[in-house]
Amino acid sequence: MRAPRTFYLVRQVHNQVRVLLERGLAAFDITPAQYTLMNWLSLREAMTSAMLARAQQVSPQTMNTLISGLHKRGLVTRKKDSKNKRILLISLTERGRETMSACERAVDRLENEFLAPLGATDLVALRYILETLMTPARRAKSAA
Numbered sequence: 376m377r378a379p380r381t382f383y384l385v386r387q388v389h390n391q392v393r394v395l396l397e398r399g400l401a402a403f404d405i406t407p408a409q410y411t412l413m414n415w416l417s418l419r420e421a422m423t424s425a426m427l428a429r430a431q432q433v434s435p436q437t438m439n440t441l442i443s444g445l446h447k448r449g450l451v452t453r454k455k456d457s458k459n460k461r462i463l464l465i466s467l468t469e470r471g472r473e474t475m476s477a478c479e480r481a482v483d484r485l486e487n488e489f490l491a492p493l494g495a496t497d498l499v500a501l502r503y504i505l506e507t508l509m510t511p512a513r514r515a516k517s518a519a
Contacts, residue, residue, distance in 0.1 A: 392489065399485045403478050404448075408433075410482070412441050413450065413467060413475045421454065421464035450474055 396407040405413070408431075415430060416422070422430075428438035442465055445451040450471035456462035467475060490498055 421466035
């Protein structure tokens with residue numbers, strides 16, 4: 376019997392991480408997709424929904440749904456761009472930043488527990504491998 380394909384193993388780890396995130400973020404009524412969006416916004420200036428959709432590799436409609444849900448809860452704000460009034464810029468509210476901070480603490484715990492079987496050297500190697508596997512185009516999008 377041959378060893379499982381690497382893609383299969385990656386997918387299994389992805390599924391485990393997704394389930395852990397869903398459970399860990401449920402206490403904040405935040406989905407993994409919303410968490411990813413909020414994390415993106417916490418690290419950057421205000422962005423348009425189109426920019427966010429491209430960065431997160433989702434459709435504009437999906438991004439609008441994510442933003443609307445967070446906006447209704449007061450976690451993000453939509454403000455007109457001072458240079459172009461037709462453009463709405465999305466950013467975290469203070470409440471959104473507080474929620475993100477609480478989510479980050481929860482995700483830190485989940486990540487530490489999940490990665491506990493790895494030693495420090497293995498963790499550095501894993502991060503290096505994962506970053507290496509990101510294509511240059513994806514790295515460029517992540518840095519934007």
